[in-house]
Each structure stands twice: as C-alpha cells, then as structure tokens.
Amino acid sequence: MRLLLTALTVFAFVPCLAYGQWHPEKPAQYHELPPLREQARLFNEWKDERIARIPALLKKYDIDAWLLSMREHNEDPLWWSLKNATQFAPHRRTVLLFHTNTSSLAGHPNPLVWVDNTGAVWDELRWILVQYAPQRIALNTDRHIAFGGGLAVGEWMELYEQLPQEWMKAVNQPMLAVEYIAARVPGQLSYYRKMQETVWAMIQEAFSARVIEPNITTTVDVEWWFREKIQTQNFSTWVHPRVSVITPQSFPGWAGTEDIIQEGDLLHVDFGVTAMSMNTDTQHMAYVLRTSEGESDAPEGHKEGIKKANRMQDIVLSQMQAGKTGNAVLQASLRQMKAENISGQIYCHPIGDYAHAPGAVMGFTNLPEYVPVLGELPILPNTWYSIELYAYHLVPERNETLRFRLEETVHWVDDQVGWKFVHGRQEALHLIDWQVPSSDGDFFVQS
Numbered sequence: 001m002r003l004l005l006t007a008l009t010v011f012a013f014v015p016c017l018a019y020g021q022w023h024p025e026k027p028a029q030y031h032e033l034p035p036l037r038e039q040a041r042l043f044n045e046w047k048d049e050r051i052a053r054i055p056a057l058l059k060k061y062d063i064d065a066w067l068l069s070m071r072e073h074n075e076d077p078l079w080w081s082l083k084n085a086t087q088f089a090p091h092r093r094t095v096l097l098f099h100t101n102t103s104s105l106a107g108h109p110n111p112l113v114w115v116d117n118t119g120a121v122w123d124e125l126r127w128i129l130v131q132y133a134p135q136r137i138a139l140n141t142d143r144h145i146a147f148g149g150g151l152a153v154g155e156w157m158e159l160y161e162q163l164p165q166e167w168m169k170a171v172n173q174p175m176l177a178v179e180y181i182a183a184r185v186p187g188q189l190s191y192y193r194k195m196q197e198t199v200w201a202m203i204q205e206a207f208s209a210r211v212i213e214p215n216i217t218t219t220v221d222v223e224w225w226f227r228e229k230i231q232t233q234n235f236s237t238w239v240h241p242r243v244s245v246i247t248p249q250s251f252p253g254w255a256g257t258e259d260i261i262q263e264g265d266l267l268h269v270d271f272g273v274t275a276m277s278m279n280t281d282t283q284h285m286a287y288v289l290r291t292s293e294g295e296s297d298a299p300e301g302h303k304e305g306i307k308k309a310n311r312m313q314d315i316v317l318s319q320m321q322a323g324k325t326g327n328a329v330l331q332a333s334l335r336q337m338k339a340e341n342i343s344g345q346i347y348c349h350p351i352g353d354y355a356h357a358p359g360a361v362m363g364f365t366n367l368p369e370y371v372p373v374l375g376e377l378p379i380l381p382n383t384w385y386s387i388e389l390y391a392y393h394l395v396p397e398r399n400e401t402l403r404f405r406l407e408e409t410v411h412w413v414d415d416q417v418g419w420k421f422v423h424g425r426q427e428a429l430h431l432i433d434w435q436v437p438s439s440d441g442d443f444f445v446q447s
C-alpha cells in the first residue's frame with residue numbers, strides 16, 4: 001500500500017501547461033502483445049498501406065522508377081520496411097522495381113519482384129524497362145545517408161553490365177528511402193502507445209524497492225533485470241539498457257556505471273524495446289530516498305533539474321515545425337535556451353522502424369551545434385521523434401552541476417497540433433523507497 005502512496009506522490013507533480021501534456025496521472029500498466037499471427041496480419045496491413053504510397057512518393061521527387069537489387073544476407077536496409085511478415089531474408093538475388101506507369105501492362109504489381117539465381121531476371125528486367133520507358137530511374141547509391149545507400153557495389157557492377165547504358169543514367173534520391181521508412185501509418189500508433197506505456201511500467205518497477213536494495217543492488221544488476229523483463233514481456237531490443245549513477249563525470253560515454261546503488265543516488269536509465277517492427281527509446285531518472293534518515297521526497301535541487309530539462313523539451317517542440325531543417329530547429333532552440341539562461345545539450349532523432357530512424361537529426365552528442373547532411377534534412381510530418389537532451393543544473397544540496405538527461409517520444413498529430421508525447425513525459429523523479437515492500441497486484445496491473 002505504501003508503494004501506491006509513493007507512486008501517487010510522484011504522479012501528483014504539478015504539470016507544465018505549455019503543451020497540456022504532463023506526467024500521466026495513473027501509474028503505467030503493462031500491456032501484452034497480440035498473438036504472433038495477429039501481429040503478422042497487422043504488419044502486412046501496415047506494409048501494404050506504406051507500399052501503396054510509393055508511386056506518389058516517386059512523383060513527388062520526379063522519379064519514374066526505383067530499382068532495388070540485393071542478395072540474400074546482403075540486403076538493402078529498405079528491404080526490412082518492404083518485406084512480408086513471414087519473410088526473414090531476401091532470397092537468392094531479389095530485384096524490386098517500383099514504377100509510376102499505370103498506363104501499360106495493366107495488372108502488373110507494383111513493385112515487380114524477381115527472386116532469381118539463374119540470371120533470367122536480367123532479360124525480363126530489360127524487357128520491362130523497354131515497356132515502361134522510365135526517364136529517371138532511382139538507385140540507392142547515396143554516399144552519406146545509410147538508408148539511401150543500400151545498393152551493394154557488387155550489385156551495382158552487375159546492373160552496370162546487364163542493363164543498357166540508357167537505364168544506368170540513374171538518379172540518386174535518398175529522400176525516397178528516408179520518407180518511405182520514416183512515414184507512419186495511422187494503425188501503428190495505438191500499438192506503439194501500449195509499447196511505450198509498457199516501457200514506463202518497466203521503469204517504474206525497476207526504479208522501485210522490488211528491484212533496488214541500496215548497498216546491495218548494482219547498476220549492472222538493474223540493466224540485466226531490464227533484459228530479462230524485456231524477454232518475459234515478449235519484446236526484443238535494439239540496445240543493451242544502460243543504467244548509471246549520475247555524477248558530474250558520468251557523461252559522455254553511453255556505458256552504464258558499475259556502482260553499488262546507495263541512498264541519495266540520482267539514477268538514470270536509457271533503454272528501448274522492439275516489437276512489431278517498432279522501436280522505443282526512453283530515458284528517465286530516479287532518486288534513491290535516504291529512507292534510513294526519514295527522507296520522503298527528493299531534494300528540491302533535483303526536482304528543479306528535471307523541470308529545467310522539461311523546459312528544454314518545450315523549447316525544442318515549439319521550434320520543431322515540419323519543413324524546417326534539423327539544424328534550424330537546433331540553433332533556434334539553443335538561442336532560446338541562452339535567452340532563458342539554460343545550458344545543456346540537444347540530440348534528438350527520428351524513431352520508428354529503427355530506433356535511430358532515417359530523417360533530420362537535431363544535434364549529436366559530439367556535434368552540439370550543427371550536423372552536416374543529417375542535420376540539413378527537413379523535419380518530416382507524419383513521423384515519430386525521440387526528444388533527447390540534457391539540462392545542466394547546479395544542485396545546491398550537492399554543490400554539484402549535474403546533467404538531467406531525459407528522452408521521450410513524440411508523434412505527429414497535424415499542422416495545428418504538431419507533436420504530442422506518445423505516452424507522456426517524465427516531470428517528476430521516480431522515488432525509490434527501500435522500506436516499502438511491494439506486492440503484486442496493487443501497483444503493476446497486468447492488462
């Protein structure tokens with residue numbers, strides 16, 4: 001019961017009103033994934049919806065056809081966002097041709113797909129290209145953007161030999177891959193929201209007396225607790241969880257620390273899960289109450305640090321209009337922080353099919369003010385973003401300047417609303433009170 005009260009204290013924190021979005025009022029709940037067969041059905045539905053957008057995407061960039069060629073286990077990264085739920089690798093040589101020509105060869109699928117290990121594909125492809133007569137063919141040959149550079153050199157050499165020169169006057173347009181992979185379909189959000197709430201439920205449980213006993217539990221123990229929990233939840237992951245005790249020195253470097261957790265520690269977690277071809281990436285902070293000294297709340301200085309990081313989230317979101325470049329958003333946000341006397345760092349990225357998904361980034365930890373290439377891309381609507389940053393805050397109780405590191409995911413709503421947090425954002429520290437025994441059922445409701 002005490003745990004429930006502690007939790008309510010955490011969640012009763014006064015919300016920031018800037019976006020009308022705050023720390024969710026109820027403790028997060030665990031959600032189960034649908035059965036695998038149902039997941040596959042959904043996956044294919046979303047994939048069909050996405051593929052159906054490709055002809056319009058080609059037209060937007062004035063491209064007539066988009067040619068992908070790959071061999072088993074050396075696939076173009078785009079393949080993972082095109083494949084069927086029951087496919088696990090592109091077999092043999094797989095060639096896909098997306099096109100915009102609907103006037104001829106009616107009934108032909110889009111894309112045309114060949115799976116071949118005899119060379120027969122080339123005769124057919126030459127014939128098809130003559131029929132479709134595309135003027136501008138895109139190949140994934142970009143040098144800078146990974147998702148637009150998936151044509152292997154061996155495949156490029158083969159195409160060069162197999163196709164007449166007129167078809168090899170190819171166009172490099174990495175935005176095809178960037179937009180295709182980053183754009184979301186509406187059906188995904190409700191499942192993503194449940195994943196995100198489950199991530200919060202995991203963090204609440206990890207940062208509680210159920211998992212952490214001061215002077216005994218180490219940060220590494222908590223990392224492996226997360227790994228096991230991810231597995232029992234039937235998720236997988238794209239990153240090893242990193243749990244750290246925050247000190248002025250505990251950054252940069254993404255490794256967790258190997259500390260024994262003690263009363264008075266400020267803790268941090270950075271972790272993500274993968275399910276149904278979607279990824280999460282979240283950072284929260286917790287305070288280990290000095291229960292042995294009767295402490296029942298975190299010191300003010302710690303709470304102010306979180307508020308400062310929340311203010312930075314507001315600043316970034318107020319600048320993040322679709323169409324602006326990542327660098328423009330980054331620099332405007334840094335100017336606003338300066339005006340408000342906030343120092344810290346911003347390093348936001350798109351998220352979705354990949355945790356570090358294609359599209360405009362706003363800063364990197366090593367490139368705090370300007371990012372070549374990826375920072376010059378436009379922010380795309382209809383995508384998801386991880387708002388990842390830290391605020392420096394001088395904590396008077398410790399006489400130390402600490403980094404308050406938060407990461408929370410937003411989804412695009414529309415031109416009027418812009419972005420909204422998928423589940424919410426952390427506005428109050430998770431409090432770890434080791435005297436509170438917790439029992440199943442009262443707090444962590446399975447649903």
Ligand SMILES: *[C@@H]1O[C@H](CO)[C@@H](O)[C@H](O)[C@H]1NC(C)=O
Pocket residue numbers: 031032033232233234
């Ligand atoms: C995980 O999958 C197993 C096997 O399908 C199932 O029995 C279990 O209930 C699932 N657990 C959760 C938390 O979804």
Ligand SMILES: *[C@@H]1O[C@H](CO)[C@@H](O)[C@H](O)[C@H]1NC(C)=O
Pocket residue numbers: 082083084109113
């Ligand atoms: C996925 O399956 C459908 C129907 O079985 C097929 O038409 C399509 O070519 C497949 N997609 C890929 C990328 O192989």
Ligand SMILES: *[C@@H]1O[C@H](CO)[C@@H](O)[C@H](O)[C@H]1NC(C)=O
Pocket residue numbers: 064101102103104105130131132133134135
């Ligand atoms: C579509 O293909 C037909 C041949 O099948 C060709 O005559 C026509 O020019 C093509 N249209 C475009 C827009 O490329």
Ligand SMILES: *[C@@H]1O[C@H](CO)[C@@H](O)[C@H](O)[C@H]1NC(C)=O
Pocket residue numbers: 214215263292
């Ligand atoms: C942790 O250990 C220190 C000494 O190593 C001791 O002073 C302190 O009381 C212990 N704290 C708890 C909560 O057991």
Ligand SMILES: *[C@@H]1O[C@H](CO)[C@@H](O)[C@H](O)[C@H]1NC(C)=O
Pocket residue numbers: 341394
């Ligand atoms: C700005 O913040 C620093 C500490 O971060 C403080 O020392 C300074 O007084 C502040 N300046 C203003 C103008 O608020």
Ligand SMILES: *[C@@H]1O[C@H](CO)[C@@H](O)[C@H](O)[C@H]1NC(C)=O
Pocket residue numbers: 399
């Ligand atoms: C706080 O730390 C600074 C050095 O970082 C030191 O100069 C100062 O005396 C300290 N203040 C207190 C009250 O301990």
